[in-house]
Amino acid sequence: MKNIVVLVSGGGTNLQALIDAQNRGEINSGKITCVISSNPNAYALTRAENNGIETAVIRRKDYDEFDKYDEALTELLKSKNADLIVLAGFMTILGKGVIRAFENRIINIHPALIPSFCGEGYYGLRVHEEALKKGVKVTGATAHFVNEICDGGPIIIQKAVEVKDGDTPEILQKRVMEQAEWIILPRAVALFCEDKIKVIGNKTVISD
Numbered sequence: 001m002k003n004i005v006v007l008v009s010g011g012g013t014n015l016q017a018l019i020d021a022q023n024r025g026e027i028n029s030g031k032i033t034c035v036i037s038s039n040p041n042a043y044a045l046t047r048a049e050n051n052g053i054e055t056a057v058i059r060r061k062d063y064d065e066f067d068k069y070d071e072a073l074t075e076l077l078k079s080k081n082a083d084l085i086v087l088a089g090f091m092t093i094l095g096k097g098v099i100r101a102f103e104n105r106i107i108n109i110h111p112a113l114i115p116s117f118c119g120e121g122y123y124g125l126r127v128h129e130e131a132l133k134k135g136v137k138v139t140g141a142t143a144h145f146v147n148e149i150c151d152g153g154p155i156i157i158q159k160a161v162e163v164k165d166g167d168t169p170e171i172l173q174k175r176v177m178e179q180a181e182w183i184i185l186p187r188a189v190a191l192f193c194e195d196k197i198k199v200i201g202n203k204t205v206i207s208d
């Protein structure tokens, strides 16, 4: 059984999707053992507490240097015996220390079809604002491993979502969450826990 540690910063709907999938028995070989937030007021923490999951908070601003923050987060994750780390709306950039300590063991959910609308500065609602500005007809979400390139790690699953006339960033965000993120993130986590994802270079091969 793999220990899954979920990193959050906000509302935590992706965390909820993981908890729901776990409760439905869809994540057989793993268990969410801890939720760590960059924000002490994140509603995601309440979701964790409501489900009896241990929580912790680590704030970037409590460390004067980025490297010290990176080291502290790495140690915290090691102390929780994390086998898999899931970034579920985690809005703080991860440092090299964490990424190297957990190579191909960190999964992120990004609310667009990478390599579109991704990289530094593309997070949350901004991603959907940019997609609408560009006028794309299809967007979606990507579950991928995290490496040192922002949103550049091996892609695990992607799912497309239609953009409709009259969409606002908020409406599009909700559709992308419902039709893509909340489906592919738990699926990617389940596949990882069952050792069904092989990383070859910057690509993945799924055996299912």
Ligand code: GAR
Binding pocket: 009, 010, 011, 012, 013, 014, 015, 044, 088, 089, 090, 109, 110, 111, 122, 123, 124, 127, 177, 181
């Ligand atoms: C989600 O849409 C997630 O894909 C996005 O933030 C939102 C968090 O919502 N993440 C990023 O933009 C990361 N670059 P949630 O807290 O309700 O899961």
